Amino acid sequence: MINFHPTGNCPIRDVLSRLGDKWSMLVLITLNANGTMRFSDIHKSIEDVSQRMLTVTLRTLEADGLVERKIYAEVPPRVEYHLTEVGRSLIPHIEALVGWALDNMTVILENRKVNQ
Amino acid sequence: MINFHPTGNCPIRDVLSRLGDKWSMLVLITLNANGTMRFSDIHKSIEDVSQRMLTVTLRTLEADGLVERKIYAEVPPRVEYHLTEVGRSLIPHIEALVGWALDNMTVILENRKVNQ
8 A cells, every 4th residue: 555654755745735736837837838927927817816825836936946036137126937947847747637627627527516 | 828717617727726635636646556445544545634634535536526435335334435437547647747756856855955
């Protein structure tokens, strides 16, 4: 039997926890689709994320090295975000999940109706 | 610019929200690895999930048609869970994510140290 241990350095659990936040996936998809973006553009693109949650999500992705933040010394300072190489390498897997969702959504929605 | 609309029937957002729950992914992986399992075995396998959270997760996966629950009329009643065909079709994508995690975890952990 496979066990997922609550403590220790388990990469499976670790990545699932981080990606197990829908905002992370949405930010990665948005940045991949649009290239370099300002905070306000990301916020406009993912309408219902709060400013605070988007800030936290971007900081986490930046700390993990999936997203890079660039600050331009202008007045007011311009801050832009883009995917790193590691971030881009995750995109095909997220797209595969999205493709699976598109293929199976009809069945899943039907199941929900029956099981309600 | 791609927009993820907060309302309406968006399958991308929908699947990311559902999968954007690490317990769902862990339950699916566990059931795939072990086949048919009782509630208590799933709980033992994913040690730090609460009984309530595991119940909710299994109900959601069942409502979506990814997991099937079978009740055997014994005393006490035996309840077993296994993946449906739709549930199994999601496994390769989750495994791809896990593979990506294993390939990139060293880099990500290094990034976190530098960015702390």
